[in-house]
Every structure is written in C-alpha cells, then in structure tokens.
Amino acid sequence: MAADPVPAGPVGHHVLSVLVENRSGVLSRVANLFARRGFNIVSLAVAPTEDDAFSRITIVVDVESAPLEQIVKQLNKLVNVVEISELDPRRSVERELMLATVEATPEERGRVVELVQIFEGRILAVTHTEITVSLEGHPSKVDDFEEMLRVYGIRDLQRTGRVALPRLDAAATRPT
Amino acid sequence: MDLNGGQSLIRALETEGVEVIFGLPGGAILPVYDPVIDSPIRHILVRHEQGAGHMAEGYAHATGRPGVAMVTSGPGATNIVTPLADAYMDSVPMVCITGQVPRAAIGTDAFQECDITGITQAVTKHNFLVTSADDIPLVIRQAFHLATTGRPGPVLVDIPKDIVDPTSPHSATGWDWPSDEEVARSLPGYRPATTGDPEAIERAADLIMEAHRPVLYVGGGILKARAAEALLELADLTGIHVVTTLMARGAFPDDHDLCLGMPGMHGNYTAVTAMQRADLLVALGARFDDRVTGKVAGFAPDAQVVHVDIDAAELGKVRRPDVAIQGDCRLVIEDLVAALRRRVADGVSSPDRRPWRSSISGWQERYPLAYEPAAEGDQLKPQMVLEHLRDSVPDDTILASGVGQHQMWASQYWRFRHPYTWVNSGGLGTMGFSVPAAIGAKVGRPDRMVWAVDGDGCFQMTAQELVTASAERIPVKVAILNNAYLGMVRQWQEMFYEERYSEVYLSPDLPDYVQWAEAMGCVGIRVESPEEVQPAIDKANDVDDRPVVVEFRTDSREKVFPMVPSGKSNDEIQVPPFQAGHGVGTGEGGN
Numbered sequence: 110m111a112a113d114p115v116p117a118g119p120v121g122h123h124v125l126s127v128l129v130e131n132r133s134g135v136l137s138r139v140a141n142l143f144a145r146r147g148f149n150i151v152s153l154a155v156a157p158t159e160d161d162a163f164s165r166i167t168i169v170v171d172v173e174s175a176p177l178e179q180i181v182k183q184l185n186k187l188v189n190v191v192e193i194s195e196l197d198p199r200r201s202v203e204r205e206l207m208l209a210t211v212e213a214t215p216e217e218r219g220r221v222v223e224l225v226q227i228f229e230g231r232i233l234a235v236t237h238t239e240i241t242v243s244l245e246g247h248p249s250k251v252d253d254f255e256e257m258l259r260v261y262g263i264r265d266l267q268r269t270g271r272v273a274l275p276r277l278d279a280a281a282t283r284p285t
Numbered sequence: 286m287d288l289n290g291g292q293s294l295i296r297a298l299e300t301e302g303v304e305v306i307f308g309l310p311g312g313a314i315l316p317v318y319d320p321v322i323d324s325p326i327r328h329i330l331v332r333h334e335q336g337a338g339h340m341a342e343g344y345a346h347a348t349g350r351p352g353v354a355m356v357t358s359g360p361g362a363t364n365i366v367t368p369l370a371d372a373y374m375d376s377v378p379m380v381c382i383t384g385q386v387p388r389a390a391i392g393t394d395a396f397q398e399c400d401i402t403g404i405t406q407a408v409t410k411h412n413f414l415v416t417s418a419d420d421i422p423l424v425i426r427q428a429f430h431l432a433t434t435g436r437p438g439p440v441l442v443d444i445p446k447d448i449v450d451p452t453s454p455h456s457a458t459g460w461d462w463p464s465d466e467e468v469a470r471s472l473p474g475y476r477p478a479t480t481g482d483p484e485a486i487e488r489a490a491d492l493i494m495e496a497h498r499p500v501l502y503v504g505g506g507i508l509k510a511r512a513a514e515a516l517l518e519l520a521d522l523t524g525i526h527v528v529t530t531l532m533a534r535g536a537f538p539d540d541h542d543l544c545l546g547m548p549g550m551h552g553n554y555t556a557v558t559a560m561q562r563a564d565l566l567v568a569l570g571a572r573f574d575d576r577v578t579g580k581v582a583g584f585a586p587d588a589q590v591v592h593v594d595i596d597a598a599e600l601g602k603v604r605r606p607d608v609a610i611q612g613d614c615r616l617v618i619e620d621l622v623a624a625l626r627r628r629v630a631d632g633v634s635s636p637d638r639r640p641w642r643s644s645i646s647g648w649q650e651r652y653p654l655a656y657e658p659a660a661e662g663d664q665l666k667p668q669m670v671l672e673h674l675r676d677s678v679p680d681d682t683i684l685a686s687g688v689g690q691h692q693m694w695a696s697q698y699w700r701f702r703h704p705y706t707w708v709n710s711g712g713l714g715t716m717g718f719s720v721p722a723a724i725g726a727k728v729g730r731p732d733r734m735v736w737a738v739d740g741d742g743c744f745q746m747t748a749q750e751l752v753t754a755s756a757e758r759i760p761v762k763v764a765i766l767n768n769a770y771l772g773m774v775r776q777w778q779e780m781f782y783e784e785r786y787s788e789v790y791l792s793p794d795l796p797d798y799v800q801w802a803e804a805m806g807c808v809g810i811r812v813e814s815p816e817e818v819q820p821a822i823d824k825a826n827d828v829d830d831r832p833v834v835v836e837f838r839t840d841s842r843e844k845v846f847p848m849v850p851s852g853k854s855n856d857e858i859q860v861p862p863f864q865a866g867h868g869v870g871t872g873e874g875g876n
Contacts, residue, residue: 130474134402134414141406182598188411188431191474 128192152270212262289456290418290449291316297425307337311357314384316450336721336750338368343725351378359397370408374712378437387447410438418458435477481612490624496565505532506570512615513704535701554652573603583854664840685723687743690772717746755806768841769793802834
C-alpha cells in the first residue's frame with residue numbers, strides 16, 4: 110500500500126487522540142471544554158477500544174498551539190480522561206470513511222463507476238437515477254473523491270471524521 | 286449485611302468521617318433523610334439551599350476538611366449551583382449530594398426534575414449520577430477522594446430516588462466499603478501530582494539565589510496544601526518579602542517583617558509596586574488572576590517567574606513561567622528549602638539586596654494603607670470600625686466576609702496572624718457569602734470566635750440563615766457595614782461613569798436591620814456614632830448563646846484605595862487623594 114501523502118492541512122490543524130473511560134456523559138464533558146473556549150471541532154470520531162472499559166476519541170481541531178496547550182491541560186483534568194496524545198499527521202496513519210449518493214442517469218453511470226474504481230471505492234446501491242458509493246482512505250484522498258463526485262451532483266453525503274493511530278515505525282506521539 | 290441505598294449512603298458518609306451535613310430535604314431526597322435520624326452525623330437544617338452550600342464551604346475553609354451539603358432534586362439542586370461555582374473557583378473541598386427523580390422518570394420532565402449533572406459539569410471538579418444502589422459506597426469514596434486531593438474542589442453526587450427508597454426493589458443492597466486500591470483503580474484517569482520535578486526545583490533555587498529583587502507571590506494554594514509553616518521557613522531562610530493574595534490572607538503572618546500584605550486591584554501600594562519592580566516572582570499556589578495582575582502585558586515586566594502549582598493547567602495559563610513546577614506546594618517548598626540550604630552550605634551567596642529592601646521600606650513609609658478620619662458629625666468610617674473590631678477580638682478569630690468594598694477593607698485592615706482565619710469568596714465574588722460561610726466556619730471551629738463582616742447589600746441576600754444559626758445555637762457575630770448602597774458598584778459609577786448612580790441605592794433603614802436581626806432570634810445592635818463603636822463590639826463579643834448582628838451606619842462616600850482601575854496596568858495604581866502629590870501614579874515612588 111502506498112504511503113499516505115503528507116497532508117497540506119491548514120495551519121493550526123491538530124489531531125488529538127484522547128483515551129477516555131467508556132461511560133455515559135464523557136463525550137459531553139470533552140466536547141463542552143472545546144465549546145467553552147469557542148474552539149470549533151472539525152471532526153470527531155468515538156468508539157470503544159480493544160478494552161471496552163475505554164473509548165478512544167479522535168478530535169480534529171483548528172487552533173493555534175498556545176490555546177491548544179491550555180485545552181489539552183484542561184482535558185487532562187477531566188477525571189474520565191485517561192490519556193491524551195497529539196498525533197503528528199506526518200507520523201500517524203489516518204483514515205476516514207465517506208458514503209455518498211450521487212445523481213447518475215444511465216448515461217452518466219459509467220463515468221461515476223470509473224471514478225469509484227480509480228479511487229478504489231465501492232458501489233453500495235444503484236437505482237435508475239442515483240448511485241450510492243463508499244470510500245475509505247486518507248482524509249485528503251476522501252476530499253479529492255468528494256470533489257470529483259460533486260460534478261455529478263451529490264444528493265447525500267456523510268463522512269465519519271478521521272480516526273488515527275501513531276505510525277508503527279515511529280514514535281509518533283507527543284505525550285502531552 | 287442487607288440495607289437500602291439510603292442507609293448505605295448515610296453509612297458511607299459516616300465511614301468517610303463526616304461529622305456534619307448542611308442541608309434541606311425534599312421529595313426526591315426523602316429516603317436519604319430517614320436514616321439521618323439514626324445517624325451520629327449532625328444535620329444543620331438551612332433555610333435556603335444556597336446557605337447549605339456556603340456553610341459547607343465555610344466549614345471547609347476553617348477546618349480543611351471537606352464540607353458536605355445535601356439537597357433535593359430540581360430547585361434544591363439549582364439553588365446550590367452558586368456555591369458549587371464558588372467552591373470550584375476557590376478550590377474548596379466540598380461534596381454535594383442531590384436527590385434525583387427515579388431512574389425511570391429521568392428525561393421525562395418529571396416533577397422537580399433537572400439535569401443537575403449536566404448543569405454543574407462546568408462548575409464542579411467532577412460529578413456523578415449514581416445508577417445502582419450497589420455503587421453508592423464506591424461513588425462516595427471517589428467523591429471525597431476527588432474533592433480533597435490534587436487541586437481540591439466541589440464534587441456532586443446525584444442520587445435517583447428509586448435506588449435509595451426502601452419501598453423500591455432497586456434500593457436493596459449490601460455493604461462493601463472499597464479499599465484505597467479499589468478507589469485508585471476505579472479512577473484510571475486521575476493521578477494528582479505530588480512532588481515537584483527535582484531539576485526544576487534546582488533551577489528555581491538558582492534563580493532565587495541570583496535575584497536582586499525577588500518577591501514571593503503567595504496564593505490560596507498554600508493554604509490548601511497546609512504549607513504555611515513551610516512558607517514561613519522559606520521566607521525566613523531567604524529573607525524574601527511575601528505578598529499574600531486575597532485567597533491567601535493568613536497564610537503568612539501580617540505582622541512579620543517580610544509581609545507586604547495583599548497585592549492586586551485593591552492591594553497595598555507596596556505589595557503591588559514590589560511585584561511590578563521585581564526581577565523574580567516566585568508564585569506559590571497562585572494563578573495570576575486578573576485582579577492581581579491588572580493588564581497582563583504590563584504586569585511585573587522585568588520579572589522572571591517561578592510558578593509552583595498542583596494544577597498543570599495553571600502553569601503558563603496567563604504568564605509563561607521561566608521555571609514551572611507542578612506539585613504540592615508544601616512538598617515543593619520543602620524541597621526548595623533543602624536545595625537553598627545546600628547552596629548556602631556550599632558558600633553560594635546572593636547579590637546585595639539592601640537597595641531593594643530600602644526601596645520597599647520607602648514605599649511602605651510613603652504609602653501606608655490609610656484613610657481620612659471622619660470629620661465631626663460625619664458618618665462612621667468603615668475602616669475605623671474594622672480597626673476597632675480587629676483590636677477587640679482574639680488573635681485566632683475567624684473572619685468571614687461577603688463581596689465588595691467591605692471585603693476589601695476587611696482584607697486590608699485586618700491583621701491576620703494564623704492560617705485558616707479568613708473565609709471569603711475570591712474567584713466568583715459571591716455576594717451573600719459571609720453569613721452562611723461564617724455559620725459553617727463556626728460549626729467546624731466552635732472553639733473560635735467567628736465574625737462575619739458584611740455589606741448591607743450582601744446581608745440582604747442570605748440573612749435568613751441567621752434563623753438557622755439561632756435555631757441551631759451557632760453563635761456567629763455579624764458586622765454590617767451599612768452604607769445604604771451597593772458600595773463597590775457605587776464606587777465604580779462615581780469614578781468611571783461620571784457619578785451617574787444607576788440602581789445602587791438601597792436605603793440605610795429599609796429594612797430595619799436591628800428588628801430583622803431580633804426577629805431571627807439574634808441580638809441586634811445599631812451603631813451610629815463613633816463613641817458607640819467600641820461598646821457595641823464589646824457587647825457583641827460577650828454574647829455566646831446566640832448570633833449577634835451589629836449594624837454600623839457608615840459613610841457611603843468612602844471609597845476603597847489603593848485602586849488599579851480595571852484593565853489598567855498596575856503601574857497606574859491610584860492611592861487615596863490625600864496621599865497623592867507624592868509623585869504617585871508613576872509607579873516610581875520611593876527610593
């Protein structure tokens with residue numbers, strides 16, 4: 110598999126991987142801390158880890174470094190937060206899943222299918238007028254795919270937000 | 286052993302060593318109140334839930350032990366949100382038990398239902414919604430552990446009725462008191478710091494040895510860490526002057542040669558100016574609050590900063606420290622003292638600090654705290670009342686205060702000689718704090734004399750708790766400095782709003798404070814002339830079987846000085862007008 114491209118994300122784009130206790134209310138505690146400071150969460154993905162006592166939250170946030178340091182410290186004060194690492198995008202693997210329903214008349218369907226094949230996506234459902242496709246990949250690749258599909262007319266679209274882990278070949282985490 | 290959830294909860298509080306609960310029952314918490322009858326824990330029945338919260342805080346301030354409040358769901362719970370926010374801002378250890386509607390009714394807009402864990406998320410160190418009677422002992426242990434360790438704070442435990450109500454099958458439970466290890470294991474994300482990083486302490490010791498103009502900037506964390514003795518040792522060893530913030534009054538004796546008093550917006554000229562001119566600030570359990578720093582960009586511009594705090598989030602929050610040490614203040618100071626002693630033993634010496642000491646004594650001489658005595662026939666000066674009170678009570682008297690001018694004068698004119706003798710609302714600035722907080726302090730320290738200094742505006746917010754004090758025979762004393770105004774607001778309107786007095790007048794005699802006090806079972810005394818001041822204080826000090834309220838009619842024109850106007854640099858400190866003309870305002874006064 111080809112290496113992920115180094116994403117040309119905007120300045121201030123940070124990925125936090127937050128290990129939390131898997132309990133009700135924890136996500137709201139985490140999200141509220143960002144809201145209180147007026148930081149917009151770009152994307153957020155949550156699911157239990159291999160040990161279902163814990164969940165991992167992957168948060169992408171656009172913020173300068175200094176306020177980020179403060180919010181990481183505040184996050185660390187939450188009793189249910191076990192560990193926080195900031196993932197350096199250059200030293201992590203990141204993935205995102207997108208589902209999209211695209212307008213595709215029989216005449217256009219072939220071109221959409223070709224696009225799905227180029228991006229190594231999947232076709233999930235087809236009708237006479239629409240086609241639902243999925244793509245899993247690095248968020249920048251998903252961005253590109255979304256852009257290409259836009260030409261045909263996107264009826265519905267859902268992205269998961271990114272999930273990330275440190276790359277195996279590097280000590281990619283910066284303990285915070 | 287079989288018991289119900291309510292019995293389990295009270296038993297858990299007993300096992301935690303709780304000696305008193307401040308509270309008020311209601312529908313959802315009823316089953317927990319039943320076993321209170323059979324418990325050795327004292328319950329103080331308040332008249333409003335806010336009172337329960339501030340009493341728990343006052344108790345905690347005075348004793349260092351966590352205060353406990355218990356209220357019902359819905360309005361009972363929302364009424365205690367202000368004390369929780371207050372305790373959160375001032376790091377006061379407190380556990381609050383709230384009743385909740387039965388689990389099946391949660392989320393249905395049931396009678397007296399509110400999402401109190403949601404509401405208090407931002408104003409508690411942590412909160413819990415207990416969902417099983419079996420969890421009660423562990424959650425109570427977790428709550429006390431969280432409230433009292435690390436940076437202390439309030440913890441709320443919300444208890445649905447069906448897990449404590451003996452008529453509900455869900456309330457049946459056993460008794461299993463968790464061990465320390467189980468508690469620690471149950472909180473995998475909670476690891477409070479203790480000792481500081483040894484390398485950072487060595488660097489701090491170097492900076493302290495090298496400084497020409499050092500100041501110890503002492504905050505409330507010193508008191509929370511029980512570090513007053515360690516601080517005294519550090520100051521005596523190094524000969525470095527100490528400022529004690531509003532939250533730290535009493536942490537260092539005011540009559541010590543090295544004490545400069547309170548810094549900040551209404552701080553002593555010398556405390557403020559010494560910090561401004563310092564080349565090293567050693568911040569100990571302080572958080573660079575805006576009321577201390579003034580305009581941050583202009584604060585202590587030449588100072589390097591050593592910042593010691595148990596909360597990593599305070600390090601670098603406002604001012605980037607040159608040396609940051611996360612740890613318990615007492616342990617860090619002890620290590621710092623050891624590091625400094627090693628340097629002294631090795632013959633390391635400090636620069637000549639005589640010029641600095643002489644600057645400080647020059648400022649102290651020129652700009653002492655002072656006020657103009659009342660002219661013949663004028664109303665009482667509040668500062669004069671406080672001086673008389675200060676000089677008429679035992680050294681270890683506990684002083685509680687509300688929020689506003691009277692609070693600043695109390696902090697300025699009192700002479701604190703012992704830690705834990707000052708109980709006030711610093712961070713949140715909660716008017717109405719003093720009466721219930723004084724009651725809580727007196728419950729915790731019945732051996733001490735407890736005075737509340739209050740303003741007339743503050744008093745009207747929580748005075749009903751004097752009914753509680755009378756009923757429970759808690760003989761606190763209240764000095765109302767009645768200037769007929771919301772005095773601090775009036776001062777700002779006079780100074781910054783062109784004397785346009787908008788909605789600040791309260792009236793000197795509506796209500797009649799003496800009649801009101803007597804109606805609440807207290808002794809009520811009114812003082813209008815200077816000759817009456819001392820006899821009234823003496824009389825109040827002699828009453829020990831009920832609360833006393835002394836109303837002092839004070840001069841509404843009196844303002845708190847010095848003052849650093851909001852948003853201005855501390856260099857722009859204003860001294861009282863009669864002291865001006867000494868080149869004041871340049872911040873260069875002195876030698």
